Amino acid sequence: MPELYIGLMSGTSLDGIDAALVDFQDNETHLVEFEYLPYSDEIQSTIQKISKPESLISLKEYGAMDAQLGRLFAKAVNALLAKAAIPTSSVKAIGSHGQTIYHAPDIRFPFSLQIGDPNIIAETTGITTVADFRRRDIAAKGQGAPLVPAFHQAVFQHPNEHRCIVNIGGIANITVLPRNQSAEVIGFDTGPGNTLMDLWIKLHRNLPYDKNGAWGKTGKIDHDLVTLLKQDAYFNAAPPKSTGKEYFSLPWIYQYFDAFSYKAEDVQASLCFLTAITICDAVKKHAPATERILICGGGIHNDYLLELIQQNIDCPVESAERYGIHPDHVEAVAFAWLARQTMNNLPGNLKEVTGALDSVILGGIYQVNKKGGSPVAR
Numbered sequence: 001m002p003e004l005y006i007g008l009m010s011g012t013s014l015d016g017i018d019a020a021l022v023d024f025q026d027n028e029t030h031l032v033e034f035e036y037l038p039y040s041d042e043i044q045s046t047i048q049k050i051s052k053p054e055s056l057i058s059l060k061e062y063g064a065m066d067a068q069l070g071r072l073f074a075k076a077v078n079a080l081l082a083k084a085a086i087p088t089s090s091v092k093a094i095g096s097h098g099q100t101i102y103h104a105p106d107i108r109f110p111f112s113l114q115i116g117d118p119n120i121i122a123e124t125t126g127i128t129t130v131a132d133f134r135r136r137d138i139a140a141k142g143q144g145a146p147l148v149p150a151f152h153q154a155v156f157q158h159p160n161e162h163r164c165i166v167n168i169g170g171i172a173n174i175t176v177l178p179r180n181q182s183a184e185v186i187g188f189d190t191g192p193g194n195t196l197m198d199l200w201i202k203l204h205r206n207l208p209y210d211k212n213g214a215w216g217k218t219g220k221i222d223h224d225l226v227t228l229l230k231q232d233a234y235f236n237a238a239p240p241k242s243t244g245k246e247y248f249s250l251p252w253i254y255q256y257f258d259a260f261s262y263k264a265e266d267v268q269a270s271l272c273f274l275t276a277i278t279i280c281d282a283v284k285k286h287a288p289a290t291e292r293i294l295i296c297g298g299g300i301h302n303d304y305l306l307e308l309i310q311q312n313i314d315c316p317v318e319s320a321e322r323y324g325i326h327p328d329h330v331e332a333v334a335f336a337w338l339a340r341q342t343m344n345n346l347p348g349n350l351k352e353v354t355g356a357l358d359s360v361i362l363g364g365i366y367q368v369n370k371k372g373g374s375p376v377a378r
């Protein structure tokens with residue numbers, strides 16, 4: 001019998017909502033349908049405004065965005081179900097990551113904040129919703145991120161091949177999967193994924209990203225500049241570690257060099273190289289035995305970035321698609337999987353990855369009373 005879950009992911013790139021309908025029958029992971037709902041320019045700029053470290057937005061604006069995103073997530077679910085022609089009642093639960101607006105795992109009172117009210121998702125869709133995955137791990141003294149390594153382990157680990165999964169979203173993170181299934185999994189955020197490149201091309205060409213890396217490729221990499229940027233303490237810190245766009249931002253670039261005294265395309269090429277080399281250095285340092293790298297996340301579409309990664313690593317670098325899941329779908333499928341873990345009373349974090357004291361059951365469950373009447377939230 002099918003065992004259907006929905007995963008909702010809206011990542012740090014702020015491009016929109018990924019919704020995946022996944023069947024876990026017989027413990028397999030099978031993507032049934034996928035839907036993407038882009039954010040409007042208005043939503044994008046409000047989220048950007050709320051997420052700024054120095055943001056002084058009103059509580060009213062914050063609360064309204066939480067509610068508006070809850071509705072948008074529900075809309076994505078309903079569009080997904082209509083596309084798949086599957087009734088609501090067939091879906092066991094939704095796993096909603098929410099929109100990260102601030103991630104601060106290393107301050108005195110650590111927190112990670114994702115918004116998009118799950119009460120609204122449950123009420124509007126009529127499907128039990130699991131949300132707020134990161135804060136339980138932080139409560140257990142973990143980083144709250146990355147959470148996807150447990151899923152990577154479940155679907156990509158191979159007994160005859162030491163693999164490393166590299167997700168290149170706004171931020172990049174790796175999961176090291178040794179052949180030995182009982183060996184410890186390593187995983188952490190390596191630093192910027194597409195975020196610095198996206199910010200730079202937005203500033204100079206008013207484009208959301210450098211399509212296929214074409215603009216960056218016209219520039220010349222400044223290796224001295226990359227060496228300078230690589231000295232940032234984040235790259236040299238030992239895991240567990242996680243980061244966000246609050247840290248890797250335009251001010252981060254400006255603190256290191258006078259960016260406007262360089263040719264804009266040379267800076268783009270250098271930021272692309274920085275992204276590639278910090279990923280490769282992380283793999284070489286923490287997973288020297290890696291035999292194959294599988295790439296997921298939007299960075300797969302940046303040909304120049306992929307070229308630079310392949311040039312700086314000895315093993316084959318391939319798309320996750322050849323190994324079962326399209327790179328653009330991996331994170332949404334992972335949140336369907338994490339919701340299933342929670343619904344089955346199983347932990348979702350890998351404590352060796354996040355640094356939590358224990359494996360914990362992640363998220364809050366917003367239940368729906370299937371017999372009708374009001375859903376019960378807890």
Ligand SMILES: Nc1ncnc2c1ncn2[C@@H]1O[C@H](COP(=O)(O)OP(=O)(O)OP(=O)(O)O)[C@@H](O)[C@H]1O
Nearest residue numbers: 011012013169170171194209211212297298301302
């Ligand atoms: N054709 C393309 N060429 C170059 N880059 C692309 C292309 N398509 C997508 N991207 C990059 O992928 C990004 C989106 O990636 P993705 O959806 O994996 O990020 P995310 O899930 O929002 O981030 P995170 O994993 O950090 O939460 C875009 O912002 C862009 O930089």
Ligand SMILES: CC(=O)N[C@H]1[C@@H]2OC[C@@H](O2)[C@@H](O)[C@@H]1O[C@H](C)C(=O)O
Nearest residue numbers: 100103145146147148169171173189
């Ligand atoms: C706080 C937050 O939203 N972190 C994201 C971000 O995007 C990539 C990287 O930084 C990763 O740590 C995480 O996302 C994935 C889904 C994770 O938790 O594994």
